[in-house]
Amino acid sequence: MKKVVKFGGSSLANAEQFKKVGNIIRSEEDRRYVIPSAPGRRFSSDTKVTDMLYDCYHQAESGKDFSGTLSNIRERYDEIIRGLDLDLNLDDEFRTIAENFKNKAGIDYAASRGEYLNGRVMAAYLGYEFVDAAEVVAFDENGNFDDRRTDKIMGAKLDSIERAVIPGFYGAKPDGSIKTFSRGGSDITGSLVAKAVHADLYENWTDVSGFLMADPRIINDPVTISTITYREMRELSYMGATVLHEDAVFPLRKEGIPINVRNTNKPEDPGTMVVESTCNKPKFTITGIGGKKGFASITIEKAMMNAEVGFGRKVLEVFEDSGMTFEHTPSGIDTFSVFVNQHEFEPHEQQIIAGLHRNVHPDMIELESDLALIAVVGRGMRRTRGTAGRIFSALAHAHVNVKMIDQGSSELNIIIGVENRDFETAIKAIYDIFVVSQL
Known part of the structure; x- marks a missing residue:
């Protein structure tokens, strides 16, 4: 070798x-x-x-x-x-x-x-x-x-x-x-x-x-x-x-x-x-938990946005014009949220709000700060039913309010948004339900 x-x-x-x-x-x-x-x-x-x-x-x-x-x-x-x-x-x-x-x-x-x-x-x-x-x-x-x-x-x-x-x-x-x-x-x-x-x-x-x-x-x-x-x-x-x-x-x-x-x-x-890949089956459903604090979310609400061609592109174009990258973009029928680094966002806050009004004419824009993102990662989640449910259950028992949840199409990770103050509590709750309870 x-x-x-x-x-x-x-x-x-x-x-x-x-x-x-x-x-x-x-x-x-x-x-x-x-x-x-x-x-x-x-x-x-x-x-x-x-x-x-x-x-x-x-x-x-x-x-x-x-x-x-x-x-x-x-x-x-x-x-x-x-x-x-x-x-x-x-x-x-x-x-x-x-x-x-x-x-x-x-x-x-x-x-x-x-x-x-x-x-x-x-x-x-x-x-x-x-x-x-x-x-x-x-x-x-x-x-x-x-x-x-x-x-x-x-x-x-x-x-x-x-x-x-x-x-x-x-x-x-x-x-x-x-x-x-x-x-x-x-x-x-x-x-x-x-x-x-x-x-x-x-x-x-x-x-x-x-x-x-x-x-x-x-x-x-x-x-x-x-x-x-x-x-x-x-x-x-x-x-x-x-x-x-x-x-x-x-x-x-x-x-x-x-x-x-x-x-x-x-x-x-x-x-x-x-x-790269392995037949080795993980001992636990999840492989690991990671996370960061210091995010902000910008939620754009507009009736019938789902029928408007190019709506998401127009929203992200505003952030691009300000030189900003985004972390996640969870959406609903009439809502579209963008999670960004709060420290980077704050200097451009009003510029971005004005840009969103010009580009997409929203009914309402709501900002929320001091958020944390937690990634629950694991190839074992693909073949295990109820993973998201167990996460929600663990966080509910720990009295943690979930601000956002986003699962990638690969089923390799689930991203959860919580308040900064709940960050450590949330990680402990998720670790306990998937690891400690299985030891």
Whole structure:
């Protein structure tokens, strides 16, 4: 087998964590390509190296003396190098960084150095070849990721390398300037490497033992999901489950490469397998529950709207003209509701109301704020009758008023709208009825 393994910042925060990672990689010969993040927090009040780099660059950009902050960053790496007893000197690297900071090489360059330096340390520790992500991850001149060029360059480069360390999070434009993905983008780099080398498995190592069925800040010790499909994971990621960067799914899904989310601190745990499809039947009717607060609903009421051709398009056109996306659009015979991010909506509120009056001449427009959306996701719901009824029953017993319910045509998820104040109560009630009662 050929495995690509990515380790998050918490897995590489200090020398002890590096040793755990080294033991994991060396325990299986198949783990041939390693993608490291920048060092994360060593303890709760600590600062991530990436944040230190941002701060350091802002000082340089403002013409301030940044040498002290850069020295603190250097010490983080030297501490790891000493702890691993490595014969590695980063003097030249930090001289180059200091010079580029003075020359204002850009915030993306600054942010990427955390992964770059950790890649250097990891390659020296493992005895693997170091491959700079700037050589194999391509962005175009406008800063847009070029997936085809990346796949071609990376595939050709790694084809002749048996074992390599490739830093996560960044690549380069045609002129050589550094460009980063969004925060958490090392997951994306890992998936790109897995696709390029035609890996059998992509392992994403972090500080949790896979995807949980619900937010552990709301549910005490939630059950770990053993197997989840790409589509289910996409739904849960969108609704706040942030174990894996959602954009990391697409390169792997194209190739049918499964993802195994594992815990660096508990390598014996099997974690969660993320797959295209599976005959594996879930233990529970639902796979997981996710949700977000901070939505608003705009309800347009107009008699006979269902007979008016293009009514929905005219409504959504108003939001489009204001540069707004929408979350859900539940409708009735004479009503049409649009759920949007409240923070984004508020600055455009009156503009949108006026636009709706001009476009569709409603009988009434009603706004409601401080709403939350909860997604109940699961492939098991397709063959189980009464799922929506059980949700309503659980919420009624918990005295939660349901503002909206919307089931996708795939029968993979049910979206429930509730007031922000009922968010946690609703998730607990749904988890209890589908999980706790079945244990």
